[in-house]
Amino acid sequence: MTTTLGLIGAGMIGSTVAHLAVAAGLDVVLSNTRSPDTLANLVTDLGEHAHAGTPADAARDGDLVVAAIPFNGYRLLPAAALAGKTVIDAMNYYPQRDGRIPELDANGLTSSQLVQQYLADSRVVKAFNSITYISLGNRARPAGDPDRSALPIAGDDTAAKAQVAALLDTLGYDAVDIGTLAESWRSEPNTPVYVQPYFAGEAPKGLDPEEEFRWHLTNPGVPVPADQIRKLTNTAVRGKAGGYLPGLETA
Ligand SMILES: NC(=O)c1ccc[n+]([C@@H]2O[C@H](COP(=O)([O-])OP(=O)(O)OC[C@H]3O[C@@H](n4cnc5c(N)ncnc54)[C@H](OP(=O)(O)O)[C@@H]3O)[C@@H](O)[C@H]2O)c1
Numbered sequence: 001m002t003t004t005l006g007l008i009g010a011g012m013i014g015s016t017v018a019h020l021a022v023a024a025g026l027d028v029v030l031s032n033t034r035s036p037d038t039l040a041n042l043v044t045d046l047g048e049h050a051h052a053g054t055p056a057d058a059a060r061d062g063d064l065v066v067a068a069i070p071f072n073g074y075r076l077l078p079a080a081a082l083a084g085k086t087v088i089d090a091m092n093y094y095p096q097r098d099g100r101i102p103e104l105d106a107n108g109l110t111s112s113q114l115v116q117q118y119l120a121d122s123r124v125v126k127a128f129n130s131i132t133y134i135s136l137g138n139r140a141r142p143a144g145d146p147d148r149s150a151l152p153i154a155g156d157d158t159a160a161k162a163q164v165a166a167l168l169d170t171l172g173y174d175a176v177d178i179g180t181l182a183e184s185w186r187s188e189p190n191t192p193v194y195v196q197p198y199f200a201g202e203a204p205k206g207l208d209p210e211e212e213f214r215w216h217l218t219n220p221g222v223p224v225p226a227d228q229i230r231k232l233t234n235t236a237v238r239g240k241a242g243g244y245l246p247g248l249e250t251a
Helices: 012-023 036-046 055-061 071-076 111-118 133-139 158-171 181-187 209-217 226-234
Strands: 004-008 027-031 050-052 064-067 086-089 123-126 149-155 173-177
Touching: 004 012, 004 055, 012 027, 012 036, 012 133, 012 158, 027 036, 027 055, 036 050, 064 158, 071 111, 086 111, 086 158, 111 123, 111 181, 123 158, 123 181, 149 158, 149 181, 149 226, 158 173, 173 226, 181 226
Parallel strands: 004 027, 004 064, 027 050, 064 086, 086 123, 149 173
Antiparallel strands: 123 149
C-alpha cells in the first residue's frame, strides 16, 4: 500500500497529484531541479503531510514515485535511487519542447519504453499523462460516485500496475489497463483518449488553437468513465509520435 508518494517534478502535474494525494491522506515528498527551498510555498500550501527534498530523496522515500518532468529530462531521473521502485511515467513527448528524438519519431518505441530502458531496475507504469492537470484536479471523485472518471494505465509488470491502480483509486479515479508499455502509444498525444474527452462543450468560434485550449482549461469538463476510456484506447490508430503545443514554435 502506498503511504508516501515521491514526486520528481513539482510543476503543474506534479503539484496536482500532490494535492490529490494529501487530500487522500498520503504523505508526499516533492522535488525539482532547483532546490527544496524553492518548494517552500507549495509545501506550506499542502500542509503537514508534505515535505520537499532532492529528486533522490523523493525516489528513496516514496513507496511509489511519479516522474512528472519535461520528457527530455528523463535521463536525469535518479536511476539508482529508483531501483526496485514502481515509477509512474506521467511524461509526454512534445518535440517543440523536448527536441526531436529519433527513436520516437521512427515509431519504434513508445516514450515510456525509452524511460523503462533507462530505469532498467524499476517498474515503469504510464499514467496521468493523458489528462490536463486542471481536469485531473477537477474530476477526482470517491469510488462509487456516478461522476467518477477513469484514467488509462500501461506497464509491463502486472503487480506494479495493480499498485498504480490502487493509488488511482485512492486519489479518486478508476484505472483502465490498456496493456504493456509497447501499447502505451494508445494514450499518448494525438490519440482519441488524450485530454479532449474530459473537456465539455464547444469553444466559442473564432479562437485560435491556443485560445481554444485555454477556454477548455477554464471550463469544468465532464466525467469520462472506464467504458469510454476502453473504447477510445481500443479504437486508437497509431500515428506520428509527439504532441503539438499551440503557441510554441514547431521543431
Ligand atoms: N501540464 C499538464 O496538464 C500535463 C498533463 C499530463 C502530462 N504532462 C506531462 O508531465 C510532465 C510535466 O509537465 P508539467 O506541465 O507539470 O511541467 P511543468 O509545470 O513545467 O513542471 C515541470 C517540473 O519538473 C521539474 N523538473 C524539470 N526537470 C527536472 C529534473 N531533471 N529533475 C527533477 N525535476 C525536474 C521542474 O522543476 P524546476 O522548475 O526546478 O526545473 C518543475 O517542477 C511533462 O512531460 C508533460 O508533458 C503534463
